[in-house]
Amino acid sequence: MTWQQTVEQTVTGMGFDLVDLDRSAGGLLRVTIDWPWQPPATDQAVVERFVTVEDCEKITRQLQYLLEVEGLEYRRLEVGSPGIDRPLRREQDYMRFEGQMVDITLKAPIGVTGTEVSANRKKFRGTLERAEDGVDWRIVWSDAPEPKPGQRVSKKRPPVPLQAMNFSLDDVQQARLAPIVNFKGRQATGEGPNG
Structure with a gap:
């Protein structure tokens, strides 16, 4: 052993x-x-x-x-403990953190057909989802820049297009939870101070 x-x-x-x-x-x-x-x-x-x-x-x-x-x-x-940038290695890790923001590095670049994703891109940050086939996984992201803190965003502004890419666990070199910290507390968006 x-x-x-x-x-x-x-x-x-x-x-x-x-x-x-x-x-x-x-x-x-x-x-x-x-x-x-x-x-x-x-x-x-x-x-x-x-x-x-x-x-x-x-x-x-x-x-x-x-x-x-x-x-x-x-x-x-x-x-x-794993911390806020916990590595994802097993299928169970992906199931546990489905719907969370993750950073994924692929072993080889995968171009996504019909989108603007570069054919040589290997790193992605987005929301982890289960693919429609129920076997593979999907990452959904937007390449639009985040608004700066305090910047007002017009409600008339069109929503930024989302992109998605399916992958299998064999395609992944490294995956981690994205270390996103909310310094304003644990209050979820849209909730008032009284719940």
């Missing part, structure tokens, strides 16, 4: 998912964990659990003991 498999088995055995595992040349061993995700039943609300500092400490103590027993040399061990 490799050390990667040992780490994954330990993390999953403690009830967490191993999101990412990285070992740098400088001796840093970085382990990223999250709570397992199950698709919610149709009549249930989505309840997100977040990784706490105590969770990371518990995993760190267990891994330190295990890695000492295994004889794996490292200088520093970091255990943390």
